[in-house]
Amino acid sequence: MDKTSGEFIVGRHPIAEAIKAGREINKIxxxxxxxxxxxxxxxxxxxxxxxxxxxxxxxIDQLAGSTTHQGMVASVAAHRYATVDELFNKARAVDEQPFFILLDGxxxxxxxxxxxxxxxxxxxHGVIVGKNRAVGLTSTVAKASTGAIEHVPVARVTNLARTMEDLKSKGVWIVGTDADQKQSFQEITADVPICIVIGNEGKGMSRLVRDKCDYLVSIPMRGHVTSLNASVAAxxxxxxxxxHRLQIGD
Structure with missing residues (x-):
């Protein structure tokens, strides 16, 4: 028998209906x-x-918790995704320059x-994530955020590079990280609409996303490891x- 269980939808018919209803699906x-x-x-x-x-x-047996799954299991978002426009609206509501984080993979x-x-x-004012080959809003994410998931909107987009172009057309400066850059992260210009880009844990930013950044900064390091954990860098x-914005406000 088809069923829905936790953050999983089990069975081809419930999955088909979830897609038809516009439910956010992480993976099938x-x-x-x-x-x-x-x-x-x-x-x-x-x-x-x-x-x-x-x-x-x-x-599939393992994910579904049974053998009656019709050969399909879908992971659905634990929370609703926002739109990029909603992220801008959140910044506008508090009369602040937009401040976003874009996560590449x-x-x-x-x-x-x-x-x-x-x-x-x-x-x-919000986080932007890709739709493919990236983690979605699962219950594990919700738990790790210690409640922040209820307050920080997350927009999920199909094409990160195109979204970056759209952000730039609205005056947002996009900043990525690169260990070989001379400009330190402490030289970020923060009194403008800004979006910080953080890459994949192992591969970093994809070439296309990197090329769409307005400029790149480095995080100086003197130890033996070559990079920081993605969330620490972020x-x-x-x-x-x-x-910077606190100083400007003062």
Whole structure:
């Protein structure tokens, strides 16, 4: 029998209805043998660019918690996603220059939760994440954010590079990080609409996202490791923007 369980929707019919209703879906797992797969449903999944993966039946059994899943399980968002316009509206409501964080391929839910927690602490107006190959708003993220997920809107977009172009057209300056840059993160210009970009935990920013940044800054390091944890790097940059804005306010 089809069913919905926690942050998972189990069964092709409930999944099809969830897609039809516009429910935010993080990922769909499909039996690699294709048993019972509706080709029309797969077509819709592809057309809407929903992240999906073919896996062994045992994996679906594990996710569903049973063997009665019709060969499909979907992970759904634990919270509603915002639109990018809603992020701008939040900044406008408090009469502040927009302050966003864009995450390029962040995969660890604990890192996303930490980013949300810091974003709330510094008064950022929202976080932007990609739709594919990135963690969504799961219950683990909600727990790691220690409640910040209720206060920091997260917009989920299909194309990060296009979204960056849209942000720039609205006057937002986009800042990425690069260890080889001479300009330190302490030289960020914060009295303008700004969006900080944080890359994937292992690969960093993708080439396309990097190329769309207005400028890059480095985080000076003197130890033996070559990079910081993504959420730690994000926290340093967010607090630098916050510090600059406090000084400007004074």
């Amino acid at each position: 797992w499909i039996n690699e043998k294709g048993k019972g797969l509706d080709p029309d449903l797969l077509k819709v999944i592809k057309e809407q660019k929903i992240n999906f993966q073919f896996v062994p039946k045992q994996k 962040l995969e660890d839910p604990h890192n996303l939760g930490s980013v949300l927690r810091t974003a709330d602490a510094v008064g950022a 926290a340093l940059l967010m607090y630098e923007v916050y510090r």
